[in-house]
Amino acid sequence: MNASELLEINKWLVDGARSAPTPSQMMAECCERLVRAGLPLWRVGVFVRTLHPEIAGRNFIWKPGAEVELGTVDYQILDSPEFIASPLVIVFRQGLEVRARVDDPASARFPIVEDLRAEGVTDYLALPLVYMDGFINASSWTTRQPGGFTEEQVNAIRSLTVPLARYIEIITLRRTATLLLDTYVGNRAGERIMGGQIRRGHADTMDAAIWLSDLRGFTALSDRLPAATIVEILNLYFDCQVAAIRAHGGEVLKFMGDGLLAVFPVDEYLGDEAQVCSRVLNAARESRAGVEALQFPNGEVVERFRFGVALHLGNVLYGNIGGGNRLDFTCIGPAVNLAARLEKIAGRLGRTVVASERFAGICNGDWSDLGEFPIAGFSKAERVYGLHDEAPPAAHA
Template sequence: MDASKLRALTDWLIDGGRSAASPSRFMAECCERMVAAGLPLWRIGVFVRTLHPEIYGRNFIWKPGAEVQIGSVDYHILESPDFLTSPLKIAFEQGLEVRARTGDPQNGRFPIVDELRAEGVTDYIALPLPFIAGTINASSWTTRQPGGFTDDQLAALRSLVRPLARVIEIISLNRMAASLLDTYVGNSAGERIMGGQIRRGHTETMNAAIWLSDLRGFTALSDRLPAETIVDILNHYFDCQVTAIKKHGGEVLKYMGDGLLAVFPIDEYVGDERQVCSHVLEAAHESRASVADLQYPIGDAVERFRFGVALHVGRILYGNIGGGNRLDFTCIGPSVNLAARLEKIASRLGRTVVASEGFAGICGGGWSDLGEFPVAGFSKAARVYGLADEKSAA
């Protein structure tokens, strides 16, 4: 092994591997530097847990001469036979290293070792990656060198894993912060917050289509069903909308009980307002169908649901609003207020989808003029439109 190259690699890691522009490039460059220093590596894996409601962790797999493969696993991995019989389980849960030479009868409890033998692997070692915060992640290292890793090579690996864990932790924390912001405030708002828009009053105006929806009969539903059941119903109900909203370029900003506020930015969209509004209407059609199909069994009965959504387009103020150091990244303005009033009118009329005159005028066709209605807080009455294929359920 080349001691000078190992020292240079250690210094590179301590410096944060800054020559690598992305996590995958960091993984590739780190492994390439290890090989150049004399470590006979074959298949290397880094496995890092995430803080995400659906994704348990991410994996990065490197092989010589190939692109780094990046994947993710959900929480079902914890019950899967592959994980339960993997050396990585021991590294994750106990923080212990596990070495397994292929061909050793004692390694029969690790099926992955036999699978790797088919690739010519002679030695395998799982090394924990302890983070400063106390969590333990894991890595796996293999070689096709006859006889496996030497003691000196293993010592070099162990010494490199410590600074490697620090860099991986920093990368993971940055990604975790972005993921949490994406989960709780939305992707666009999360990007703005990560970009430094964190001061109260830091706002910007945006032209957007606005979506404001509500579940019909929610108060009565909450009164007669257990709270746990209501939460589960809301999760299924929101799934019916969020999938369609995200698919068509929208971003959910806020859940307000059974209400949902979403925006479809026009200024940032590659296209024009007609395209955006057309996508919003498609999302409304898909959500209407999904909510209509939603069935929730309760005892011997099956609950069915109805909702209403108001669509409008206009300027909004988008940014940080709140008191003290407790802020909310949201949108406000007359356009949002009008959308809220239109949703109440939709409920009164027994309509599922209604639109303002502005939205219906941009996204023409398929609308029925429902008339003018006084709007609380607005000096002028608002003309409201409903889908032509929908009859009032009032």
């Protein structure tokens, strides 16, 4: 081992691995430099747990002459027999180092050893990567060197775990902050907050198509069914909308009980209002079909669910609103208020999709003129449009 080169690699990690702008590039450069310094690495893995509602963790795998392989794992893997029998479980749960020499009979307790043997690996080392608060991630290091790693080489790997853990911790914290913001406020709002728009009053105006929806009969439903069932229903109901909204370029800003507020910024499409509105209408049709087919998880249809969505196009104020140090990143303005009023009209008319005159005039969607309605808080009545393919029910929910 070249001790001076090893020291330089440690310093490079402590300094933030500046020559490698991404985690994958850091992983590749670090491993290649270690090999040049005399460490006979074959396969190196870094396994990082994440704070994400769907992803349990991410892994980065390096092998000589290949691109760093990136992967994600879901929460189901944590209960799988393969994971439970892995040396990494000991690292994650106990924070202990695990070594498995392929020629050592004691290593046979780990099923992975047979896979390593077939790959020509002679030694396997799993080490914890410990954050400042004690949170543990894991790394694995293998070699094909006859006889496995020497003690000097093992000590060299151990010396890397602290600076490597610091680097990963910083990157992970930044990524976690971004993911949490995306999860709770949406990706565009998250980008603005991460960019420094965190003070009350930081706001911009933008032209956007506005989506405001509501589940029909939710209050009565809540009275009849257990709370846990209501939560399941709401999650399934929102799944029918969120996927369609995001697929068509929208961003969900807020869940309000059974209500949902989303925006589709016009400036994302070079000012093409017709294209944006067309995407919104497609999302509304997909959501309608999804809600109509909604069933409980056990497959028994309890009742036919209905929802209403109001579509409008206008200028909104988009930014931080709140009191003291408790803020919300949302949008407000007369256009949002009008969408809220239209959604209530949709309920009175027994319609699923209604649109303002401005939205329907821009979006070619085979609209029916439903008439003119007074709007609370607005000086002028608003002409409301519904879809031709939707016949109102005889009795409203």
